[in-house]
Amino acid sequence: MRLNSGVIKMKTDELGDWRRTHYSTDINPQLDGKQVVVMGWVREIRDLGGIRFIILQDRKGTVQITVPQDAADQKIVAKSGLLHRQDCIAVKGAVKKMDKAPRGAEIVPDNIKILGAAKQPLPLDITGRTPAEIDVRLDFRVLDLRSDRSQAIFKVRHVVLEAVREFLSKNGFLEVNTPKIIASATEGGAALFPIVYFEREAFLAQSPQLYKEQLVIDFEKVYEIGPAYRAEKSHTRRHITEFMSIDIEQAFATAEDVMNVAEKLMYNVCKKVNEECQEELKILKHKVPEPKVPFKRLTYTQVVEELQAKGIEIHWGEDIPTPAFRTLGAIHPYFYFITEWPSNLKPFYIKPRQDNPEISEGFDLMWSWIEIASGGTRVHDKEVLLKRLKEQGLHPESFKYHLQAFDYGMPPHAGWAIGLERLVMMLTGIKNIREVVLYPRDRFRLTP
RNA sequence: GCCCUGGUAGUAUAGUCCGGCCUAGUAUAGGCGGCUGUCGCCCGCCCGACCCGGGUUCAAAUCCCGGCCAGGGCGCCA
Structure with a gap:
């Protein structure tokens, strides 16, 4: 059994009165402008400097969370910068119709809660691009x-x-x-x-x-x-x-x-x-x-x-x-x-x-x-x-x-x-x- | 129970046959920095490994012995 030595430093947020309003797969261009709350796990982060894309995964699929650095509240910019792969998060924000986004729509957050942090580096790559052996996969089965x-x-x-x-x-x-x-x-x-x-x-x-x-x-x-x-x-x-x-x-x-x-x-x-x-x-x-x-x-x-x-x-x-x-x-x-x-x-x-x-x-x-x-x-x-x-x-x-x-x-x-x-x-x-x-x-x- | 194969950074691999140019290569992950439309983003820097014990040798990731662990096959399996 391997254990990684990383330490979770992140202070997590309380769920409070936040409740999920939509699953990832519910987000579509028809919801343009609507306020939603999604919850799930950070699948991937692509930080382009002026804009940051966070792919959120829940039990139904994935949806893109987009943080444009200039437009967004600087607190959100900072918070989104703290995220890691597989952190459990909740995102409150507005759906934005966007042809360039994976499902024709994305969420621009007003607020992000980190509900459960994930220790880094992860013991396996769940996207499967760097495959892990069955033994390692079973040792870290939850991931x-x-x-x-x-x-x-x-x-x-x-x-x-x-x-x-x-x-x-x-x-x-x-x-x-x-x-x-x-x-x-x-x-x-x-x-x-x-x-x-x-x-x-x-x-x-x-x-x-x-x-x-x-x-x-x-x-x-x-x-x-x-x-x-x-x-x-x-x-x-x-x-x-x-x-x-x-x-x-x-x-x-x-x-x-x-x-x-x-x-x-x-x-x-x-x-x-x-x-x-x-x-x-x-x-x-x-x-x-x-x-x-x-x-x-x-x-x-x-x-x-x-x-x-x-x-x-x-x-x-x-x-x-x-x-x-x-x-x-x-x-x-x-x-x-x-x-x-x-x-x-x-x-x-x-x-x-x-x-x-x-x-x-x-x-x-x-x-x-x-x-x-x-x-x-x-x-x-x-x-x-x-x-x-x-x-x-x-x-x-x-x-x-x-x-x-x-x-x-x-x-x-x-x-x-x-x-x-x-x-x-x-x-x-x-x-x-x-x-x-x-x-x-x-x-x-x-x-x- | 028997047989075969393997064990190198968090993960996946190169190197092992044929010992020395290995200060151990690569990818990915992770950290730091840069980048405004990514979708396996990109670029730069950094971090990080030879399963354990013994032996052979001037010299062992590499050869030998033992152990542990793993994968696979056979047998077994109402």
């Missing part, structure tokens, strides 16, 4: 998040979440929240983070899987958007230890039913991002496809054959390694499902097919080489579930409360989970998952 790039990423993320909630709610799914502190570490699969829970050990939930399955008994269609924790030592651009999982579970449904939900959801998400984030996608230099539904369905067997044809050493029944997925992504650059996975590659709660138990009703939703979602028809017969648990080396006693749910009328059901960050990565073209999380957690990073 970094002010950049156009970060603002664009988190706007897209917001629109994705909005689209997901809107779509699932409209389709009859009830939003639920399940515990993230859990008692048992025996669900199998990914490693869990142990925590001290008073005088006992507890764990951070790696998935809401078991809870959402139980909840279909009571609510039939549920979804949850919440954090999941995985204590894997993965060190790649697509792994973090704390991520947001979008989960659904639906009663009286099979894999095919929830695949339909997933592809329609993806269609809606892409459509909404395209509609509402054109500016942001331009900043990120990225294009989002309008996906064609239904998505391609490839069976696991087909995938293995395609990979073998590409000269990759892989045999039926083996998991698909990362480099093979990259090859697959090159063949299928957009969305596709991989279905009919071997049962032994899928978790215990994924239903083996009736006609051939070697093959499961589990699926993955891929976008190019990235796994976006994973799901399937669930086992809803308690005996089969017990058998699957034992086969995978798990202890039924540890699942006492989960198994109990199967005694009270468990309906056939299916569901999936989408990794929000991976989806946002693909929608924004961002190559490092940490960039699409405000304060990412990975194997090595626990701060800020």
